[in-house]
Amino acid sequence: MYDFSYHKPASVADAVKLLAADPDARAISGGMTLLPALKLRLNRPTALVDLSGIAELRGVRREGNALVIGALTRHYEIATSAEVKAAIPALAELASTIGDTQVRNRGTMGGSVANNDPAADYPAAILALGGTIQTDRRKIAADDFFQGMFATALDVGEIVTAIHLPVPEKAGYAKMRNPASRYSMAGVFVARGPAGVRVAVNGAGANGAFRLAEAEAALSANWSPDAVAGVKVDASSMNGDIHGSAEYRAHLVTVMAKRAVANAG
Incomplete structure (x- = not known):
């Protein structure tokens, strides 16, 4: 490891300010991708902005004919959510197959979406469901969001806050x-x-x-x-x-x- 600053904001607004103040800072949620990258010196941010303390980014709720899943909602929470099982059981099943028990209890949907690993499961689900990714600045249709291997439409410092998924037949x-x-x-x-x-x-x-x-x-x-x-x-x-x-x-x-x-x- 190496020296870097560590911040744990309590709100999206505070997190955005911290990221805007330092272009070399990186947001971290579950850390399933970023922590291994830090260990291997593949990524060397000057600061980590830990999003895990932001309560507004957690949870699953039904809004009309859509599910809204907070970016910090963990895989295990999606896999076991009664709301998800009732509305989109295939998504709950998908979440239950991600990685192993440790990964499912630490990894978050928003982190997976923002990273867009080619082997990640959520991008396929969001694309197939015609979902929308909500950030601190805007809403982005899934067809426009995923732009290639590890590439998305996110701008520097932009944070995924929620994923909106229409409930399918x-x-x-x-x-x-x-x-x-x-x-x-x-x-x-x-x-x-x-x-x-x-x-x-x-x-x-x-x-x-x-x-x-x-x-x-x-x-x-x-x-x-x-x-x-x-x-x-x-x-x-x-x-x-x-x-x-x-x-x-x-x-x-x-x-x-x-x-x-x-x-x-």
Whole structure:
């Protein structure tokens, strides 16, 4: 480790002021990504602004036909929330499969969304549900927010405060996890709701989470696992590494899409 300042503001306004005063400061919530980066000297901020004391960023509530989830709500809280299970059970199931017990009890939805790791689960869910990311400055549609591997529409010092998710008629999720790291090698979230049929993929794409238009068209015509069985994914757009080739991940996307539809019912 190395020297840096540490701040723990009690409000979003105070956190924003601290980040604006120091362009090399970084916000931290659960620390699931930033702490390992600090240990490896991959990130060397002059200050950490700990958001964990900001009560207004926690919790799940229903607003009309949408769920609003505070950015500091932990994976375990989403997985066990009666509100989430009633409105979007697929999201509760997704949250229950993230990492391991320690990660689920420390990691936050907002931190995962802001980091946009290509193997993260939430980006696919938010894209498929047609969600909106709320920050301290504005609201950003999911289609505009996720801009590539570890890249988002967030400006420097901008803080994710909540995620708004329209409640779908049906939704399902399935993923293939690396047996060692538990990270998603390919995950697919499908939803049919206010925004129509939407299908999003995580873990497989070379440029992060993305929507699968071919599967959306197939499911719009026929909502069944068989409808996506013939969808062919271009391997040239897939990620390949020691855990699986691009061709293997392309195949997994189709398999996971079929399972996701089956899970949705």
